[in-house]
Amino acid sequence: TGHEPDNRTWRRQTLQPVRNILIVGGGTAGWLAAGFLAKTLGTQGGGIAITLVESKDIGIIGVGEGTFPSIRGTLSVLGIDEGRFIRECSATFKQGVRFNHWVRAPGTQGADHYFHPFSQPSQRPGGPELLPYWLLGAAGADVPFAAAVTMQKHVADMSHGPKRIGDADFMGPLNYAYHFDAGAFATLLASHAQTLGVRRVEGTVDQVKLDDAGAIASVVTREAGELTAALFIDCTGFRARLIGEALGSPFRNINDTLFVDRALAMQVPYQRPDAPIPSYTISTAHEAGWTWDIGLHERRGIGYVYSSRHTSDDRADQLLRQYIGPASDGREPRLLKLNVGYRETQWVKNCVAIGLAGGFLEPLESSGIGLIEAATYLVSYLFPYDGNLAPAAKLFNAQMKARYERIVDFVKMHYCLTQRTDNAFWIENAHASTIPESLREQLAMWRARAPHRLDFVTDIEMYPPSSWQYVLYGMEFPTRQMAHRAALPEVAAARREFQTIAQLSQHALADLPTHRALVEYYRQGG
Numbered sequence: 001t002g003h004e005p006d007n008r009t010w011r012r013q014t015l016q017p018v019r020n021i022l023i024v025g026g027g028t029a030g031w032l033a034a035g036f037l038a039k040t041l042g043t044q045g046g047g048i049a050i051t052l053v054e055s056k057d058i059g060i061i062g063v064g065e066g067t068f069p070s071i072r073g074t075l076s077v078l079g080i081d082e083g084r085f086i087r088e089c090s091a092t093f094k095q096g097v098r099f100n101h102w103v104r105a106p107g108t109q110g111a112d113h114y115f116h117p118f119s120q121p122s123q124r125p126g127g128p129e130l131l132p133y134w135l136l137g138a139a140g141a142d143v144p145f146a147a148a149v150t151m152q153k154h155v156a157d158m159s160h161g162p163k164r165i166g167d168a169d170f171m172g173p174l175n176y177a178y179h180f181d182a183g184a185f186a187t188l189l190a191s192h193a194q195t196l197g198v199r200r201v202e203g204t205v206d207q208v209k210l211d212d213a214g215a216i217a218s219v220v221t222r223e224a225g226e227l228t229a230a231l232f233i234d235c236t237g238f239r240a241r242l243i244g245e246a247l248g249s250p251f252r253n254i255n256d257t258l259f260v261d262r263a264l265a266m267q268v269p270y271q272r273p274d275a276p277i278p279s280y281t282i283s284t285a286h287e288a289g290w291t292w293d294i295g296l297h298e299r300r301g302i303g304y305v306y307s308s309r310h311t312s313d314d315r316a317d318q319l320l321r322q323y324i325g326p327a328s329d330g331r332e333p334r335l336l337k338l339n340v341g342y343r344e345t346q347w348v349k350n351c352v353a354i355g356l357a358g359g360f361l362e363p364l365e366s367s368g369i370g371l372i373e374a375a376t377y378l379v380s381y382l383f384p385y386d387g388n389l390a391p392a393a394k395l396f397n398a399q400m401k402a403r404y405e406r407i408v409d410f411v412k413m414h415y416c417l418t419q420r421t422d423n424a425f426w427i428e429n430a431h432a433s434t435i436p437e438s439l440r441e442q443l444a445m446w447r448a449r450a451p452h453r454l455d456f457v458t459d460i461e462m463y464p465p466s467s468w469q470y471v472l473y474g475m476e477f478p479t480r481q482m483a484h485r486a487a488l489p490e491v492a493a494a495r496r497e498f499q500t501i502a503q504l505s506q507h508a509l510a511d512l513p514t515h516r517a518l519v520e521y522y523r524q525g526g
Protein backbone atom coordinates (compact mmCIF):
# COMPACT_ATOMS: atom_id res chain seq x y z
CA THR A 1 0.00 0.00 0.00
CA GLY A 2 2.98 2.26 0.44
CA HIS A 3 1.91 3.07 4.03
CA GLU A 4 3.37 0.05 5.74
CA PRO A 5 6.95 -0.07 6.99
CA ASP A 6 9.34 -1.50 4.44
CA ASN A 7 10.22 -4.99 5.65
CA ARG A 8 13.83 -4.65 4.63
CA THR A 9 14.65 -1.20 5.98
CA TRP A 10 12.66 -0.59 9.18
CA ARG A 11 15.47 -1.96 11.34
CA ARG A 12 18.17 0.01 9.57
CA GLN A 13 17.55 3.70 10.10
CA THR A 14 20.55 5.94 9.80
CA LEU A 15 20.52 8.03 12.93
CA GLN A 16 22.99 10.38 14.56
CA PRO A 17 23.59 9.33 18.19
CA VAL A 18 22.92 12.05 20.75
CA ARG A 19 26.26 12.98 22.33
CA ASN A 20 25.52 16.51 23.51
CA ILE A 21 22.74 18.61 25.03
CA LEU A 22 22.34 22.38 25.18
CA ILE A 23 20.11 23.71 27.94
CA VAL A 24 18.94 27.29 27.38
CA GLY A 25 18.02 29.08 30.64
CA GLY A 26 19.41 28.96 34.15
CA GLY A 27 16.47 29.13 36.54
CA THR A 28 15.33 26.24 38.74
CA ALA A 29 14.29 24.29 35.61
CA GLY A 30 17.56 24.71 33.73
CA TRP A 31 19.92 23.95 36.60
CA LEU A 32 17.84 21.12 38.05
CA ALA A 33 17.68 19.45 34.62
CA ALA A 34 21.41 20.05 34.09
CA GLY A 35 22.43 18.47 37.39
CA PHE A 36 20.02 15.56 37.18
CA LEU A 37 20.96 14.67 33.60
CA ALA A 38 24.68 15.02 34.38
CA LYS A 39 24.27 12.64 37.30
CA THR A 40 22.06 10.07 35.57
CA LEU A 41 23.51 10.13 32.04
CA GLY A 42 27.13 10.78 33.06
CA THR A 43 29.26 13.51 31.51
CA GLN A 44 32.69 11.89 31.69
CA GLY A 45 34.47 9.21 29.63
CA GLY A 46 32.16 8.92 26.66
CA GLY A 47 29.11 10.30 28.52
CA ILE A 48 26.89 13.09 27.28
CA ALA A 49 28.34 16.63 27.08
CA ILE A 50 25.94 19.06 28.76
CA THR A 51 26.19 22.83 28.32
CA LEU A 52 23.89 25.40 29.90
CA VAL A 53 23.63 28.90 28.49
CA GLU A 54 22.02 31.60 30.62
CA SER A 55 21.49 35.29 30.17
CA LYS A 56 22.92 37.70 32.71
CA ASP A 57 20.46 40.36 31.50
CA ILE A 58 17.27 38.35 31.91
CA GLY A 59 16.71 37.33 35.52
CA ILE A 60 15.05 34.21 36.85
CA ILE A 61 11.46 34.35 38.08
CA GLY A 62 12.72 33.90 41.66
CA VAL A 63 9.49 32.63 43.20
CA GLY A 64 8.47 29.06 43.91
CA GLU A 65 9.22 28.44 47.55
CA GLY A 66 6.96 25.49 48.27
CA THR A 67 7.67 21.93 47.17
CA PHE A 68 6.28 18.41 47.17
CA PRO A 69 7.97 15.40 48.87
CA SER A 70 9.37 14.19 45.52
CA ILE A 71 12.05 16.88 45.93
CA ARG A 72 13.80 14.74 48.58
CA GLY A 73 14.39 11.96 46.07
CA THR A 74 15.70 14.46 43.54
CA LEU A 75 18.15 16.06 45.99
CA SER A 76 19.32 12.63 47.02
CA VAL A 77 19.97 11.55 43.38
CA LEU A 78 21.79 14.83 42.79
CA GLY A 79 24.01 14.09 45.78
CA ILE A 80 23.22 17.29 47.71
CA ASP A 81 23.12 16.54 51.43
CA GLU A 82 20.19 17.74 53.50
CA GLY A 83 22.20 19.96 55.87
CA ARG A 84 23.91 21.85 53.07
CA PHE A 85 20.59 22.32 51.30
CA ILE A 86 18.91 23.66 54.47
CA ARG A 87 21.80 26.02 55.28
CA GLU A 88 22.32 27.42 51.80
CA CYS A 89 18.65 27.78 50.83
CA SER A 90 17.28 29.09 54.15
CA ALA A 91 15.05 26.00 53.99
CA THR A 92 12.44 24.78 56.45
CA PHE A 93 10.32 21.62 56.58
CA LYS A 94 6.89 21.47 54.94
CA GLN A 95 4.49 18.79 56.16
CA GLY A 96 1.49 19.85 54.13
CA VAL A 97 -0.85 22.76 53.47
CA ARG A 98 -3.35 24.38 55.79
CA PHE A 99 -6.35 25.74 53.89
CA ASN A 100 -8.19 28.59 55.63
CA HIS A 101 -11.68 29.68 54.54
CA TRP A 102 -11.76 27.54 51.39
CA VAL A 103 -14.96 25.72 52.38
CA ARG A 104 -16.87 28.71 53.68
CA ALA A 105 -16.34 32.46 54.07
CA PRO A 106 -15.08 33.91 57.39
CA GLY A 107 -17.87 34.47 59.86
CA THR A 108 -19.94 31.52 58.59
CA GLN A 109 -20.74 28.67 60.95
CA GLY A 110 -18.63 25.52 60.55
CA ALA A 111 -14.97 24.57 60.34
CA ASP A 112 -12.80 27.45 59.12
CA HIS A 113 -9.84 25.36 57.91
CA TYR A 114 -8.62 21.93 56.88
CA PHE A 115 -5.21 20.31 56.49
CA HIS A 116 -3.66 18.42 53.59
CA PRO A 117 -0.80 16.40 55.18
CA PHE A 118 1.88 14.62 53.16
CA SER A 119 1.82 11.43 55.25
CA GLN A 120 -0.45 8.71 53.93
CA PRO A 121 -3.37 7.50 56.06
CA SER A 122 -2.07 4.89 58.46
CA GLN A 123 -2.77 1.29 57.47
CA ARG A 124 -1.65 -1.72 59.48
CA PRO A 125 -0.47 -4.71 57.44
CA GLY A 126 -3.60 -6.79 56.94
CA GLY A 127 -5.69 -4.08 58.62
CA PRO A 128 -8.62 -2.26 57.04
CA GLU A 129 -8.29 0.80 54.80
CA LEU A 130 -9.51 3.57 57.10
CA LEU A 131 -11.35 5.92 54.75
CA PRO A 132 -14.56 3.87 54.32
CA TYR A 133 -14.74 3.46 58.10
CA TRP A 134 -14.16 7.13 58.69
CA LEU A 135 -17.08 7.78 56.32
CA LEU A 136 -19.18 5.46 58.49
CA GLY A 137 -18.33 7.61 61.51
CA ALA A 138 -16.06 5.06 63.23
CA ALA A 139 -13.54 7.77 64.19
CA GLY A 140 -16.15 9.83 66.06
CA ALA A 141 -18.65 12.34 64.76
CA ASP A 142 -16.55 15.49 64.41
CA VAL A 143 -13.02 14.23 63.84
CA PRO A 144 -11.72 15.60 60.52
CA PHE A 145 -10.38 12.98 58.09
CA ALA A 146 -6.76 14.20 58.24
CA ALA A 147 -6.78 14.21 62.07
CA ALA A 148 -8.34 10.74 62.22
CA VAL A 149 -5.95 8.89 59.92
CA THR A 150 -2.49 10.35 60.58
CA MET A 151 -0.68 12.00 63.46
CA GLN A 152 0.85 14.58 61.11
CA LYS A 153 -1.88 17.18 61.51
CA HIS A 154 -1.44 17.21 65.28
CA VAL A 155 2.36 17.35 65.02
CA ALA A 156 2.24 20.23 62.52
CA ASP A 157 -0.44 22.11 64.52
CA MET A 158 1.85 21.99 67.55
CA SER A 159 4.81 23.38 65.50
CA HIS A 160 6.86 20.22 65.70
CA GLY A 161 9.00 18.88 62.86
CA PRO A 162 8.53 15.69 60.80
CA LYS A 163 11.79 13.97 61.84
CA ARG A 164 14.07 13.44 64.83
CA ILE A 165 17.46 15.01 65.30
CA GLY A 166 19.90 12.40 64.06
CA ASP A 167 17.55 10.72 61.56
CA ALA A 168 19.29 9.96 58.26
CA ASP A 169 19.18 12.52 55.45
CA PHE A 170 15.79 12.76 53.74
CA MET A 171 14.25 10.23 56.17
CA GLY A 172 11.81 10.71 59.02
CA PRO A 173 8.79 9.10 60.63
CA LEU A 174 6.54 11.60 58.82
CA ASN A 175 6.53 12.51 55.14
CA TYR A 176 7.78 15.98 54.24
CA ALA A 177 8.99 18.46 51.64
CA TYR A 178 10.58 21.91 52.15
CA HIS A 179 10.05 25.61 51.86
CA PHE A 180 13.12 27.42 50.54
CA ASP A 181 14.52 30.57 48.99
CA ALA A 182 14.05 30.12 45.22
CA GLY A 183 17.00 32.32 44.23
CA ALA A 184 19.36 30.55 46.63
CA PHE A 185 18.15 27.16 45.38
CA ALA A 186 18.96 28.05 41.75
CA THR A 187 22.45 29.20 42.89
CA LEU A 188 23.06 25.95 44.79
CA LEU A 189 21.86 23.84 41.86
CA ALA A 190 24.10 25.83 39.49
CA SER A 191 27.27 25.34 41.49
CA HIS A 192 26.51 21.67 42.13
CA ALA A 193 25.72 20.92 38.46
CA GLN A 194 29.06 22.43 37.46
CA THR A 195 30.90 20.09 39.83
CA LEU A 196 29.09 17.24 38.01
CA GLY A 197 30.64 18.36 34.73
CA VAL A 198 28.05 20.75 33.27
CA ARG A 199 29.66 23.58 31.29
CA ARG A 200 28.17 27.03 31.90
CA VAL A 201 28.13 29.67 29.17
CA GLU A 202 26.95 33.22 29.65
CA GLY A 203 24.89 34.42 26.72
CA THR A 204 21.54 35.80 25.63
CA VAL A 205 19.94 33.91 22.79
CA ASP A 206 18.91 36.42 20.11
CA GLN A 207 18.19 34.05 17.26
CA VAL A 208 17.20 30.41 16.83
CA LYS A 209 18.18 28.81 13.50
CA LEU A 210 16.12 25.92 12.12
CA ASP A 211 17.34 23.25 9.67
CA ASP A 212 15.50 22.01 6.58
CA ALA A 213 13.47 19.52 8.60
CA GLY A 214 12.29 22.28 10.97
CA ALA A 215 14.47 21.10 13.88
CA ILE A 216 16.77 23.47 15.76
CA ALA A 217 20.17 23.71 14.09
CA SER A 218 21.72 26.26 16.47
CA VAL A 219 21.08 29.20 18.75
CA VAL A 220 22.89 32.46 18.23
CA THR A 221 23.91 34.34 21.37
CA ARG A 222 24.95 37.96 21.76
CA GLU A 223 28.01 37.18 23.90
CA ALA A 224 29.10 33.63 23.05
CA GLY A 225 28.37 33.26 19.34
CA GLU A 226 26.56 30.31 17.80
CA LEU A 227 25.94 27.16 19.87
CA THR A 228 24.79 23.83 18.53
CA ALA A 229 23.73 20.45 19.96
CA ALA A 230 21.86 17.27 19.09
CA LEU A 231 19.20 17.94 21.74
CA PHE A 232 18.07 21.35 23.01
CA ILE A 233 16.26 21.86 26.30
CA ASP A 234 14.20 25.03 26.52
CA CYS A 235 14.26 26.36 30.09
CA THR A 236 13.73 30.04 29.21
CA GLY A 237 10.71 30.42 31.50
CA PHE A 238 7.52 32.19 30.38
CA ARG A 239 9.43 33.49 27.32
CA ALA A 240 9.59 29.96 25.83
CA ARG A 241 12.20 31.25 23.38
CA LEU A 242 12.71 27.89 21.60
CA ILE A 243 9.56 25.78 21.98
CA GLY A 244 7.14 28.69 21.63
CA GLU A 245 8.76 31.53 19.68
CA ALA A 246 10.95 29.46 17.34
CA LEU A 247 8.98 26.22 16.99
CA GLY A 248 5.47 27.56 17.50
CA SER A 249 4.18 24.77 19.75
CA PRO A 250 0.69 26.05 20.70
CA PHE A 251 -0.05 27.18 24.24
CA ARG A 252 -3.30 25.94 25.75
CA ASN A 253 -4.71 28.62 27.99
CA ILE A 254 -6.84 27.18 30.81
CA ASN A 255 -7.99 30.40 32.39
CA ASP A 256 -11.63 29.37 31.97
CA THR A 257 -10.99 26.56 34.52
CA LEU A 258 -8.26 28.01 36.75
CA PHE A 259 -8.98 31.72 37.04
CA VAL A 260 -6.00 33.16 38.90
CA ASP A 261 -3.59 34.97 36.57
CA ARG A 262 -1.70 37.48 38.72
CA ALA A 263 0.36 37.43 41.87
CA LEU A 264 1.56 40.13 44.24
CA ALA A 265 4.49 38.85 46.31
CA MET A 266 6.26 40.32 49.35
CA GLN A 267 8.92 39.19 51.81
CA VAL A 268 8.63 40.22 55.46
CA PRO A 269 10.72 39.52 58.58
CA TYR A 270 9.44 37.58 61.58
CA GLN A 271 8.19 39.68 64.47
CA ARG A 272 10.65 37.98 66.85
CA PRO A 273 13.79 36.05 65.93
CA ASP A 274 12.60 33.02 67.93
CA ALA A 275 9.02 33.05 66.57
CA PRO A 276 7.74 29.53 65.79
CA ILE A 277 8.06 28.62 62.10
CA PRO A 278 4.95 26.94 60.70
CA SER A 279 5.87 23.60 59.18
CA TYR A 280 3.21 23.90 56.47
CA THR A 281 2.14 26.38 53.83
CA ILE A 282 -0.79 28.53 54.94
CA SER A 283 -3.20 29.06 52.06
CA THR A 284 -6.00 31.47 52.89
CA ALA A 285 -8.92 31.98 50.51
CA HIS A 286 -10.00 35.58 49.82
CA GLU A 287 -12.58 37.31 47.65
CA ALA A 288 -10.82 36.76 44.29
CA GLY A 289 -8.05 34.25 44.98
CA TRP A 290 -5.87 33.14 47.86
CA THR A 291 -2.70 34.06 49.75
CA TRP A 292 0.28 31.81 50.31
CA ASP A 293 2.23 32.30 53.53
CA ILE A 294 5.52 30.43 53.74
CA GLY A 295 7.93 30.51 56.68
CA LEU A 296 11.63 30.32 55.79
CA HIS A 297 14.41 30.48 58.36
CA GLU A 298 14.91 34.26 58.36
CA ARG A 299 11.72 35.56 56.78
CA ARG A 300 8.21 34.87 55.55
CA GLY A 301 7.32 34.86 51.85
CA ILE A 302 3.74 35.93 51.27
CA GLY A 303 1.79 36.42 48.06
CA TYR A 304 -1.74 37.03 46.90
CA VAL A 305 -2.64 35.09 43.77
CA TYR A 306 -5.82 36.45 42.18
CA SER A 307 -8.01 36.64 39.11
CA SER A 308 -7.70 39.91 37.21
CA ARG A 309 -11.23 39.35 35.90
CA HIS A 310 -12.56 39.47 39.45
CA THR A 311 -10.51 42.17 41.17
CA SER A 312 -8.13 45.06 40.48
CA ASP A 313 -4.41 45.31 41.25
CA ASP A 314 -5.13 48.14 43.72
CA ARG A 315 -7.65 46.10 45.64
CA ALA A 316 -5.26 43.13 45.61
CA ASP A 317 -2.52 45.34 47.08
CA GLN A 318 -4.88 46.51 49.81
CA LEU A 319 -5.94 42.97 50.63
CA LEU A 320 -2.35 41.69 50.78
CA ARG A 321 -1.43 44.49 53.21
CA GLN A 322 -4.46 43.75 55.36
CA TYR A 323 -3.39 40.11 55.53
CA ILE A 324 0.21 40.92 56.46
CA GLY A 325 -0.49 43.80 58.84
CA PRO A 326 2.08 46.43 59.92
CA ALA A 327 5.04 44.39 58.61
CA SER A 328 3.96 45.41 55.08
CA ASP A 329 4.36 49.14 55.81
CA GLY A 330 7.03 50.71 53.63
CA ARG A 331 7.43 47.61 51.45
CA GLU A 332 6.36 47.31 47.83
CA PRO A 333 5.07 43.97 46.53
CA ARG A 334 6.26 42.51 43.25
CA LEU A 335 3.56 42.08 40.57
CA LEU A 336 3.76 38.94 38.42
CA LYS A 337 1.53 38.21 35.43
CA LEU A 338 1.00 34.50 34.96
CA ASN A 339 0.42 32.57 31.73
CA VAL A 340 -1.89 29.90 33.09
CA GLY A 341 -1.86 26.85 30.87
CA TYR A 342 0.55 24.55 29.07
CA ARG A 343 1.77 23.35 25.72
CA GLU A 344 0.20 20.03 24.80
CA THR A 345 3.34 19.25 22.79
CA GLN A 346 6.39 19.96 24.92
CA TRP A 347 8.89 17.96 22.89
CA VAL A 348 9.08 19.04 19.23
CA LYS A 349 11.76 17.51 16.94
CA ASN A 350 15.01 17.98 18.88
CA CYS A 351 13.72 20.43 21.51
CA VAL A 352 12.16 19.62 24.90
CA ALA A 353 10.64 22.28 27.16
CA ILE A 354 11.09 21.97 30.92
CA GLY A 355 9.71 24.38 33.52
CA LEU A 356 7.65 27.48 32.79
CA ALA A 357 8.52 27.23 29.07
CA GLY A 358 6.38 24.07 29.00
CA GLY A 359 3.59 25.37 31.18
CA PHE A 360 2.42 26.72 34.51
CA LEU A 361 -0.84 26.08 36.31
CA GLU A 362 -0.80 28.12 39.48
CA PRO A 363 1.07 27.93 42.78
CA LEU A 364 -1.65 26.01 44.66
CA GLU A 365 -0.18 22.66 45.78
CA SER A 366 3.26 23.61 44.40
CA SER A 367 3.14 21.73 41.11
CA GLY A 368 5.83 23.84 39.35
CA ILE A 369 8.97 22.16 40.63
CA GLY A 370 7.24 18.76 40.70
CA LEU A 371 6.56 19.11 36.97
CA ILE A 372 10.21 20.06 36.38
CA GLU A 373 11.25 16.91 38.24
CA ALA A 374 8.80 14.75 36.24
CA ALA A 375 9.94 16.14 32.88
CA THR A 376 13.59 15.70 33.84
CA TYR A 377 13.10 12.07 34.93
CA LEU A 378 11.33 11.36 31.63
CA VAL A 379 14.13 12.88 29.53
CA SER A 380 16.68 10.96 31.56
CA TYR A 381 15.00 7.55 31.52
CA LEU A 382 13.63 7.75 27.95
CA PHE A 383 16.90 9.21 26.71
CA PRO A 384 17.24 8.59 22.94
CA TYR A 385 20.96 7.72 22.91
CA ASP A 386 20.76 6.50 19.31
CA GLY A 387 19.16 9.68 17.99
CA ASN A 388 15.75 8.06 17.51
CA LEU A 389 13.97 11.10 18.89
CA ALA A 390 10.42 10.74 17.59
CA PRO A 391 9.27 7.77 19.74
CA ALA A 392 10.78 9.31 22.90
CA ALA A 393 9.06 12.60 22.06
CA LYS A 394 5.73 10.84 21.55
CA LEU A 395 5.90 9.10 24.92
CA PHE A 396 7.11 12.24 26.69
CA ASN A 397 4.31 14.36 25.20
CA ALA A 398 1.60 11.86 26.07
CA GLN A 399 2.81 11.53 29.67
CA MET A 400 3.32 15.23 30.31
CA LYS A 401 -0.08 16.13 28.82
CA ALA A 402 -1.78 13.52 31.01
CA ARG A 403 0.13 14.79 34.03
CA TYR A 404 -0.94 18.39 33.42
CA GLU A 405 -4.57 17.33 32.92
CA ARG A 406 -4.57 15.47 36.22
CA ILE A 407 -3.04 18.41 38.07
CA VAL A 408 -5.63 20.77 36.56
CA ASP A 409 -8.36 18.46 37.91
CA PHE A 410 -6.72 18.23 41.33
CA VAL A 411 -6.22 21.98 41.67
CA LYS A 412 -9.71 22.74 40.35
CA MET A 413 -11.17 20.36 42.93
CA HIS A 414 -9.98 22.73 45.68
CA TYR A 415 -12.07 25.51 44.18
CA CYS A 416 -15.16 23.82 42.80
CA LEU A 417 -16.16 22.10 46.07
CA THR A 418 -16.46 25.39 47.90
CA GLN A 419 -19.67 26.37 49.61
CA ARG A 420 -18.73 30.05 49.32
CA THR A 421 -21.26 32.24 47.54
CA ASP A 422 -19.94 35.56 48.81
CA ASN A 423 -18.73 36.73 45.40
CA ALA A 424 -18.52 35.96 41.69
CA PHE A 425 -15.05 34.37 41.87
CA TRP A 426 -16.25 31.52 44.09
CA ILE A 427 -19.69 31.16 42.49
CA GLU A 428 -18.15 30.82 39.01
CA ASN A 429 -15.52 28.41 40.30
CA ALA A 430 -18.25 26.02 41.44
CA HIS A 431 -20.19 26.35 38.19
CA ALA A 432 -20.27 23.11 36.17
CA SER A 433 -19.25 24.88 32.94
CA THR A 434 -15.85 25.72 34.46
CA ILE A 435 -15.13 22.15 35.68
CA PRO A 436 -13.37 19.70 33.32
CA GLU A 437 -15.58 16.76 32.37
CA SER A 438 -13.00 14.29 33.69
CA LEU A 439 -13.27 15.81 37.16
CA ARG A 440 -17.06 16.00 37.04
CA GLU A 441 -17.18 12.29 36.20
CA GLN A 442 -14.93 11.33 39.09
CA LEU A 443 -16.79 13.48 41.59
CA ALA A 444 -20.06 11.89 40.46
CA MET A 445 -18.65 8.41 41.24
CA TRP A 446 -17.27 9.52 44.59
CA ARG A 447 -20.71 10.61 45.74
CA ALA A 448 -21.67 6.95 46.11
CA ARG A 449 -18.36 5.38 47.13
CA ALA A 450 -14.99 6.46 48.46
CA PRO A 451 -12.18 7.15 45.98
CA HIS A 452 -9.88 4.16 45.69
CA ARG A 453 -6.27 3.70 44.60
CA LEU A 454 -7.60 2.09 41.41
CA ASP A 455 -9.22 5.39 40.36
CA PHE A 456 -5.68 6.63 39.66
CA VAL A 457 -3.01 5.70 37.14
CA THR A 458 -0.21 6.26 39.61
CA ASP A 459 2.63 6.73 37.14
CA ILE A 460 1.10 9.87 35.71
CA GLU A 461 -0.24 11.31 38.94
CA MET A 462 1.80 13.93 40.74
CA TYR A 463 -0.51 13.68 43.74
CA PRO A 464 -1.15 10.31 45.39
CA PRO A 465 -4.72 9.09 46.05
CA SER A 466 -4.40 10.17 49.69
CA SER A 467 -3.90 13.82 48.63
CA TRP A 468 -7.15 13.70 46.68
CA GLN A 469 -8.88 12.18 49.72
CA TYR A 470 -7.52 14.79 52.14
CA VAL A 471 -8.73 17.63 49.91
CA LEU A 472 -12.11 16.02 49.12
CA TYR A 473 -13.00 15.44 52.74
CA GLY A 474 -11.31 18.63 53.93
CA MET A 475 -13.71 20.38 51.55
CA GLU A 476 -16.52 18.37 53.21
CA PHE A 477 -17.39 16.43 50.07
CA PRO A 478 -20.58 14.40 50.68
CA THR A 479 -19.84 10.73 49.91
CA ARG A 480 -22.99 8.83 50.86
CA GLN A 481 -21.36 5.45 51.00
CA MET A 482 -23.82 3.01 49.45
CA ALA A 483 -21.83 -0.16 50.09
CA HIS A 484 -23.75 -2.65 52.18
CA ARG A 485 -22.49 -2.93 55.76
CA ALA A 486 -21.47 -6.51 54.94
CA ALA A 487 -18.81 -5.02 52.64
CA LEU A 488 -17.33 -3.18 55.66
CA PRO A 489 -17.06 -5.80 58.38
CA GLU A 490 -14.05 -4.41 60.28
CA VAL A 491 -15.63 -1.55 62.19
CA ALA A 492 -14.17 -2.69 65.52
CA ALA A 493 -10.62 -3.00 64.12
CA ALA A 494 -10.92 0.41 62.44
CA ARG A 495 -12.16 1.99 65.67
CA ARG A 496 -9.14 0.59 67.55
CA GLU A 497 -6.84 1.94 64.86
CA PHE A 498 -8.35 5.43 65.11
CA GLN A 499 -7.77 5.32 68.89
CA THR A 500 -4.16 4.20 68.43
CA ILE A 501 -3.48 7.07 66.00
CA ALA A 502 -4.93 9.56 68.49
CA GLN A 503 -2.67 8.19 71.27
CA LEU A 504 0.42 8.15 69.06
CA SER A 505 -0.24 11.77 68.08
CA GLN A 506 0.26 12.73 71.73
CA HIS A 507 3.43 10.63 72.16
CA ALA A 508 4.91 11.94 68.90
CA LEU A 509 5.34 15.39 70.43
CA ALA A 510 7.81 14.02 72.97
CA ASP A 511 9.75 12.26 70.22
CA LEU A 512 9.89 14.97 67.57
CA PRO A 513 11.68 18.31 68.14
CA THR A 514 10.00 21.64 67.54
CA HIS A 515 10.27 22.73 63.96
CA ARG A 516 12.56 25.65 64.79
CA ALA A 517 14.86 23.43 66.87
CA LEU A 518 15.13 20.96 63.98
CA VAL A 519 16.00 23.70 61.50
CA GLU A 520 18.56 25.22 63.91
CA TYR A 521 20.19 21.81 64.34
CA TYR A 522 20.84 21.58 60.59
CA ARG A 523 21.97 25.18 60.38
CA GLN A 524 24.58 24.52 63.02
CA GLY A 525 26.10 21.80 60.89
CA GLY A 526 23.92 18.80 61.78
Ligand code: FAD
Nearest residue numbers: 025026027028029055061064066205236237355356368369
Ligand atom coordinates in the same frame (compact mmCIF):
# COMPACT_ATOMS: atom_id res chain seq x y z
P1 FAD B 1 12.86 31.18 35.12
O1 FAD B 1 13.15 31.17 36.56
O2 FAD B 1 12.09 32.35 34.56
O3 FAD B 1 14.25 31.05 34.35
C1 FAD B 1 14.36 31.37 32.98
C2 FAD B 1 15.83 31.38 32.60
O4 FAD B 1 15.93 31.52 31.20
C3 FAD B 1 16.65 32.50 33.22
O5 FAD B 1 17.92 32.01 33.59
C4 FAD B 1 16.84 33.48 32.04
O6 FAD B 1 18.05 34.21 32.14
C5 FAD B 1 16.88 32.50 30.89
N1 FAD B 1 16.54 33.08 29.60
C6 FAD B 1 15.34 33.57 29.20
N2 FAD B 1 15.42 34.01 27.92
C7 FAD B 1 16.68 33.78 27.52
C8 FAD B 1 17.39 34.00 26.31
N3 FAD B 1 16.79 34.58 25.24
N4 FAD B 1 18.71 33.65 26.26
C9 FAD B 1 19.32 33.07 27.32
N5 FAD B 1 18.70 32.84 28.48
C10 FAD B 1 17.41 33.19 28.58
N6 FAD B 1 6.63 26.28 41.86
C11 FAD B 1 6.64 25.43 42.90
O7 FAD B 1 7.09 24.29 42.76
N7 FAD B 1 6.17 25.82 44.12
C12 FAD B 1 5.64 27.04 44.34
O8 FAD B 1 5.25 27.33 45.47
C13 FAD B 1 5.57 27.94 43.25
N8 FAD B 1 5.06 29.17 43.41
C14 FAD B 1 5.03 30.02 42.34
C15 FAD B 1 4.46 31.28 42.49
C16 FAD B 1 4.38 32.15 41.42
C17 FAD B 1 3.73 33.50 41.58
C18 FAD B 1 4.94 31.77 40.15
C19 FAD B 1 4.91 32.69 38.97
C20 FAD B 1 5.52 30.53 40.02
C21 FAD B 1 5.56 29.64 41.09
N9 FAD B 1 6.11 28.36 40.95
C22 FAD B 1 6.11 27.51 42.01
C23 FAD B 1 6.73 27.92 39.69
C24 FAD B 1 8.25 28.06 39.80
O9 FAD B 1 8.58 29.37 40.16
C25 FAD B 1 8.91 27.71 38.48
O10 FAD B 1 8.41 26.49 38.03
C26 FAD B 1 10.41 27.60 38.64
O11 FAD B 1 10.96 28.72 39.24
C27 FAD B 1 11.09 27.35 37.32
O12 FAD B 1 11.20 28.48 36.55
P2 FAD B 1 12.02 28.38 35.19
O13 FAD B 1 13.39 27.92 35.48
O14 FAD B 1 11.21 27.59 34.21
O15 FAD B 1 12.02 29.88 34.64
